[in-house]
Each structure stands twice: as C-alpha cells, then as structure tokens.
Amino acid sequence: MAIRQGVAAAVAMAMTVFSLAAVGQAGEETRFKGVTLRVATWGGATRDALRDYVASELERRGAKVEFVIGSPQDNLAKLIAARGQVPFDVVEFIGTMRPEIEGRALLAKLDPARVPNAKGLRFEPPSDLMVPTWITEEMIVYNKDLFRQNGIAPPKSLADLRNAKLAGRIMIPDISSGGGIEAVGAFALTAGGNEGNITPGLKLINDLPGVRFWKAGGEVVTQFKSGDIWVAIAHAGWALRTARAGVPVATVPAQIGSHQGMVKEGYIGVVKGTPNQEAAEFFIDTYLSPAAQEKFALKVGVVPVVQTARAKMSEDPTLRDLVILEPAKINNMVRLDAAKIDLGKWNDEWNRSVAAR
Amino acid sequence: MSAIVEHHAVAHGLAARGWQAVRKMPRLRIRFGTIVTVAYFIVIFTILLAPLVVVIGGSFSAPASDKVVMSYVQFPPERLTLEWYGKIPKAQLKALGVSFLLGTAVALGACLLGVPAAIGLVRGRFAGKPVVSAVMRAPLQIPHVVSGIAFLQLFYAIGDLGGFYAQGTTAGLFIGHLFMATPFVIGSVAAVLQRCNPRLEEAAYVLGASEWRTFRRVTLPLIGPGVFTGALYAFIVSFVDVPVAIFLASPAATTFPVELFNAMEQDFNPSSLASASLAAGFAIVLVFAAQRLVGLDSLLKPRTK
Numbered sequence: 001m002a003i004r005q006g007v008a009a010a011v012a013m014a015m016t017v018f019s020l021a022a023v024g025q026a027g028e029e030t031r032f033k034g035v036t037l038r039v040a041t042w043g044g045a046t047r048d049a050l051r052d053y054v055a056s057e058l059e060r061r062g063a064k065v066e067f068v069i070g071s072p073q074d075n076l077a078k079l080i081a082a083r084g085q086v087p088f089d090v091v092e093f094i095g096t097m098r099p100e101i102e103g104r105a106l107l108a109k110l111d112p113a114r115v116p117n118a119k120g121l122r123f124e125p126p127s128d129l130m131v132p133t134w135i136t137e138e139m140i141v142y143n144k145d146l147f148r149q150n151g152i153a154p155p156k157s158l159a160d161l162r163n164a165k166l167a168g169r170i171m172i173p174d175i176s177s178g179g180g181i182e183a184v185g186a187f188a189l190t191a192g193g194n195e196g197n198i199t200p201g202l203k204l205i206n207d208l209p210g211v212r213f214w215k216a217g218g219e220v221v222t223q224f225k226s227g228d229i230w231v232a233i234a235h236a237g238w239a240l241r242t243a244r245a246g247v248p249v250a251t252v253p254a255q256i257g258s259h260q261g262m263v264k265e266g267y268i269g270v271v272k273g274t275p276n277q278e279a280a281e282f283f284i285d286t287y288l289s290p291a292a293q294e295k296f297a298l299k300v301g302v303v304p305v306v307q308t309a310r311a312k313m314s315e316d317p318t319l320r321d322l323v324i325l326e327p328a329k330i331n332n333m334v335r336l337d338a339a340k341i342d343l344g345k346w347n348d349e350w351n352r353s354v355a356a357r
Numbered sequence: 358m359s360a361i362v363e364h365h366a367v368a369h370g371l372a373a374r375g376w377q378a379v380r381k382m383p384r385l386r387i388r389f390g391t392i393v394t395v396a397y398f399i400v401i402f403t404i405l406l407a408p409l410v411v412v413i414g415g416s417f418s419a420p421a422s423d424k425v426v427m428s429y430v431q432f433p434p435e436r437l438t439l440e441w442y443g444k445i446p447k448a449q450l451k452a453l454g455v456s457f458l459l460g461t462a463v464a465l466g467a468c469l470l471g472v473p474a475a476i477g478l479v480r481g482r483f484a485g486k487p488v489v490s491a492v493m494r495a496p497l498q499i500p501h502v503v504s505g506i507a508f509l510q511l512f513y514a515i516g517d518l519g520g521f522y523a524q525g526t527t528a529g530l531f532i533g534h535l536f537m538a539t540p541f542v543i544g545s546v547a548a549v550l551q552r553c554n555p556r557l558e559e560a561a562y563v564l565g566a567s568e569w570r571t572f573r574r575v576t577l578p579l580i581g582p583g584v585f586t587g588a589l590y591a592f593i594v595s596f597v598d599v600p601v602a603i604f605l606a607s608p609a610a611t612t613f614p615v616e617l618f619n620a621m622e623q624d625f626n627p628s629s630l631a632s633a634s635l636a637a638g639f640a641i642v643l644v645f646a647a648q649r650l651v652g653l654d655s656l657l658k659p660r661t662k
Contacts, residue, residue: 043616043619043622043623044619044621044622044624047448047619068525069611069615070619071622074603078524078604081506081513088608216621217625218428218430218624221625222625241426242428244426244428245426246424246425
C-alpha cells in the first residue's frame with residue numbers, strides 16, 4: 001500500500017514538474033509574440049550573421065525581426081531626422097560616433113539585469129546607454145613571400161612603409177571607408193600628431209611611395225591576390241580572408257608610441273522611446289552570448305568582445321597567427337579618443353592634402 | 358621633234374596617272390574615315406562593355422584549388438563554374454524582384470505625371486512658363502543623397518501632422534523615386550512634342566474630335582517614342598538608385614542596389630557578381646524586348662508630319 005502511494009506521489013510530482021516545464025516552455029515561446037523588432041545595422045555578412053545567430057532566438061520566442069541596413073552614419077542620419085520618433089529599436093554604430101550619439105541623447109538606458117552577458121565588459125568611457133559588441137584590429141598586412149624575395153624587412157611601424165621598394169605596392173583605407181578614421185588616426189599618432197592634429201599623419205601618408213586607397217575591404221583581397229599590392233592597412237578579418245584566398249600574408253600590429261596596434265570598436269544601443277525595450281535588450285544579450293559572439297566573429301571577420309569566445313577562436317591556428325586574441329595585447333592597443341575628433345576638419349584636411357594630390 | 362612629242366607623251370602619261378591618283382584620293386579618304394570610325398567605336402564599346410565583361414566573367418570564376426576561399430574578383434577566370442549562381446543570397450534575389458516591380462511602377466507613375474506636364478509646358482500658354490519649366494526640371498539638379506534626406510524629413514513632418522509616416526515604407530520610396538524620375542519623362546516628351554506640328558491636333562479638333570480622342574489618336578502616337586524613352590529612363594533611375602533608397606526603403610523590401618552595395622562593403626564573394634550579371638542580363642533582355650515590341654530605331658526618326 002505504502003509502495004503504491006509512493007509511486008502515485010512520484011508520478012504526480014513528475015506530472016506537475018512536466019506540466020510546469022511545459023507551461024514555462026510555452027510561455028517562453030510566446031514571450032515576444034506580436035513584437036516586431038527593427039535593428040539598424042550593416043548589410044551583407046553582418047545582417048546575415050545577426051539574423052542567423054541572434055534574431056533567430058527572438059523569433060523562436062514569437063518576435064519578428066527586421067533589419068534596416070545601411071552604414072552607421074546613414075542610420076544616425078535617419079535617427080536624427082526622426083526627431084523623437086523611433087525609426088528602429090536597436091542601432092549598431094562605431095566608437096568614433098559615440099560623442100554625437102551621447103550628445104544628442106538618442107539612446108535609452110540599458111537594464112543590466114536584462115543584459116547579463118554584458119557584465120564585466122570593459123570599455124572607455126563607461127556608459128549605461130550602450131555596450132561594445134565586437135572589435136576590429138587595424139593591422140599592417142603584408143605578403144611574406146614578396147617581402148622576403150625583395151629583401152624588405154617585415155614592417156614594425158607605419159613609418160616603415162616609407163620604403164622606395166614598396167613604390168606602388170601599398171594600399172591604405174580611404175578616410176571614408178571602414179577603418180579609414182582609425183588608419184588616419186594611427187598615422188597621425190605615429191608621426192607625432194594626435195586626434196586634434198592629423199597634419200603630421202597626412203604628411204606621412206603623402207610620403208608613402210605610390211600609395212593607393214581602398215574603399216571596400218574586398219579590394220584588399222583582390223589586389224593582394226593579383227599581386228598588385230604587397231602591403232596594406234586593413235583589419236585582421238581582411239587579412240584572414242586574404243590568407244584563405246591563398247596569399248601568404250602576415251599581420252603586424254603597428255608600433256604606436258608605447259602601444260602596439262589600434263582597435264576599432266562596434267557598439268550597440270536601444271533607441272530612446274522604443275516600445276520594444278525588453279525585446280531589444282534580449283537581442284543585445286543574445287548578441288553577447290559566447291556562442292553568438294564566436295559564430296558572428298567567424299562569419300563577419302571581427303574579434304569578439306567576450307573572452308570565452310576569443311579563447312574558443314584561438315584554437316584555430318590560422319586565426320591565432322593573424323588575429324590577436326589575448327586580452328592583455330588587445331588592451332594595449334590604441335583606442336582613438338572620439339571626443340577629440342572633429343570629423344569635418346579631418347575630412348577637409350584629407351581632401352586638401354591627400355585626395356587632391 | 359619626236360623627243361618633244363615623246364616628252365609630252367610621257368608628261369601626259371604622268372599627268373594622267375597623277376590625275377588617277379587624285380581621283381582615287383576620296384576613296385582613300387573614305388577608307389581612312391572608316392578606320393577612324395571603327396577605331397572610335399571599338400574604344401567606346403570597350404569603355405562601355407569592359408566592366409560588364411569583367412563582372413560577368415568573374416561570376417563564372419572558380420579558384421585554381423579547392424582549398425582557396427574566393428573572396429576576391431578573378432578575371433579572367435582560372436577555372437569556370439556555375440556555383441556562384443546557385444549561391445546568390447535569397448535576400449539579393451528578393452531585392453532584385455523588389456527593384457524590378459518598383460522600377461516598373463515608377464516608370465508608369467512618372468509617365469502619368471510627366472506626359473500631361475510636358476504637354477502643358479509645350480502647348481500651354483500661361484504666365485511664368487519658364488519658371489514652371491525650371492521648377493519641373495529642378496530634381497535633376499539636386500544630388501540624390503540630398504533628396505533622400507529631404508524626403509525623410511518631409512515624411513516625418515507630414516507624419517507628425519497626419520499620423521501616417523511614409524518613410525521606411527515602399528510607398529515612401531515610390532514617391533522619392535517618382536520625384537527623381539518624372540523630369541526625365543517631361544524632358545523626353547517635351548523634346549518630341551516641340552518637333553510635332555500643332556496643326557495636326559488643331560485639324561483633329563476641326564474635324565470634331567474631342568480633346569481626349571485627339572490626345573489618344575493624334576498626340577500620343579506622335580509622342581510615343583518620347584514617352585517610351587522617358588519611361589525607360591525612369592525605370593533605370595529607380596532601378597539603380599542607392600542614396601534615396603538607403604534613407605527611405607522599407608526594411609521588408611530592400612532594393613537590389615542597396616542590398617548589393619551593403620553586401621560588397623561587408624564581405625565579398627563572386628555570388629555578388631553573379632547577381633549583378635543576372636541584373637545586367639535582365640536589362641539586356643529588356644532592351645531587346647523593347648526593340649522588338651516598340652522599335653528603338655523609331656526614336657531616331659523625325660515625326661513632324
């Protein structure tokens with residue numbers, strides 16, 4: 001009798017647990033039902049990776065996710081033009097845009113309890129309006145074989161590119177391209193300038209023999225592959241693609257004062273006034289999960305901000321050779337002080353002294 | 358004496374041969390002109406077609422080794438493959454459809470607005486006609502990116518007043534494209550209409566035709582080539598636009614150039630060349646179809662009688 005009662009109690013308990021789990025599961029499946037979340041981000045691989053590894057988690061919970069694709073500058077223009085309306089719920093942007101976005105008070109505060117994966121992420125200056133989602137490492141990428149064959153020593157600094165043997169074989173980003181601001185900043189700091197005075201950097205760029213400029217990273221891979229260029233300034237993701245295209249490239253983080261290398265940071269925030277704050281924060285938290293960070297980084301060619309994802313990536317020998325994944329080395333890279341950058345002035349000076357050559 | 362005669366004969370013979378040579382000169386000139394013309398066309402066609410050849414050729418390119426990941430343009434191809442056509446992202450195919458439908462709608466809309474406007478500008482008599490004409494052509498002078506931002510601001514302002522925000526909708530993008538495309542229809546129709554004899558329309562009225570019948574049976578056939586040219590331009594303006602679409606497009610209906618532009622900035626593989634080749638092929642088919650159906654040659658024929 002006692003045994004029968006015990007079995008019955010166990011069955012009842014199991015059924016209760018199962019029912020609660022089922023109810024919980026059903027609740028989770030409908031958590032964001034009826035929500036349409038609009039995410040402003042880059043197109044191409046970035047949008048595809050976010051759709052596959054991040055938005056899918058929201059859609060599994062009943063939400064619909066739409067992507068507003070464009071450069072961060074285009075999306076910022078839309079946000080400013082909206083004058084308090086909400087053209088999208090979530091926006092991705094780059095570190096150099098932080099002062100303008102913060103100054104215009106365009107973002108809502110993030111609830112740390114709803115974005116637990118952001119805990120421990122270090123970024124300067126700290127803010128409760130945004131979190132970093134990825135970094136790119138702006139590197140000197142060079143063809144090892146061609147450098148060796150032509151008796152050129154591997155470069156250590158951007159100033160080393162001022163070498164007559166490299167005439168017509170150097171490619172750096174145009175100021176308007178991804179990584180262009182960081183490259184100009186790196187040249188300025190190398191040549192004794194700073195964010196407020198880029199003139200020495202532009203002079204150094206003008207001294208590079210026969211320098212060419214790229215606007216889209218794909219050009220770097222194509223030019224390396226055809227042998228037209230031997231060295232480029234590009235982020236490590238493009239070096240990785242070049243290596244996978246069969247070109248024997250190596251990367252060097254340029255010596256800039258006491259630092260080695262320069263990083264560009266990608267950020268994400270929730271647009272002020274959105275009715276979908278919770279779903280937006282869920283999106284961001286999923287973006288920062290180690291699994292999504294690793295998959296996103298591999299697809300897009302960036303470096304995760306979450307250390308566990310970086311550690312997983314370092315298991316790949318090609319990645320380890322071309323991309324810096326150690327926290328200490330990443331922390332030693334230069335981050336431009338966006339507050340000191342007057343982009344209009346930078347563009348004017350670039351147009352006058354570099355583009356007008 | 359005979360020496361003199363012989364000398365004269367020789368001189369005459371030389372003169373005759375010289376004259377023959379001179380007579381041949383125009384033919385030589387024609388040949389030289391032909392060579393210059395052919396060379397000119399070769400240069401022009403090379404400039405026009407070389408990018409297309411690289412794009413289409415690159416879309417069939419496979420790497421020499423299977424270990425190589427193609428994230429670059431390879432022309433001429435090391436090996437040939439159709440693989441990239443199978444790998445065109447769905448988003449790009451969908452965007453191609455969106456752009457085609459939008460371009461068609463814009464072409465039709467621009468004709469509906471532009472044809473009456475052109476008739477009014479050419480046939481109408483009213484004060485301030487040059488000013489109205491200049492205003493109607495003004496969109497051609499405005500950089501597209503400025504138009505995009507201006508429409509964005511306008512749509513927000515209208516939305517604040519009326520509650521309907523057109524930005525981020527296909528309707529909003531349609532309006533933006535209509536703004537850019539309509540001047541092309543006005544320009545091409547007005548150009549044709551100016552060469553048409555207004556007495557033909559007057560004759561139709563005298564014979565008792567209504568205004569609508571006169572337009573349908575007399576004016577429209579006369580301006581047909583201009584309408585077709587304007588519609589084709591309007592379609593192209595809409596189909597290739599990036600700056601306006603970036604600001605106004607709906608997230609659910611991104612246009613092909615925006616999709617392609619963003620994809621190529623972020624990452625690159627020849628599937629982008631494959632989708633661009635499809636778009637180019639589609640354009641070529643469209644032009645051939647137009648040639649068969651309408652006869653593009655007719656655009657060059659004067660229609661003044």
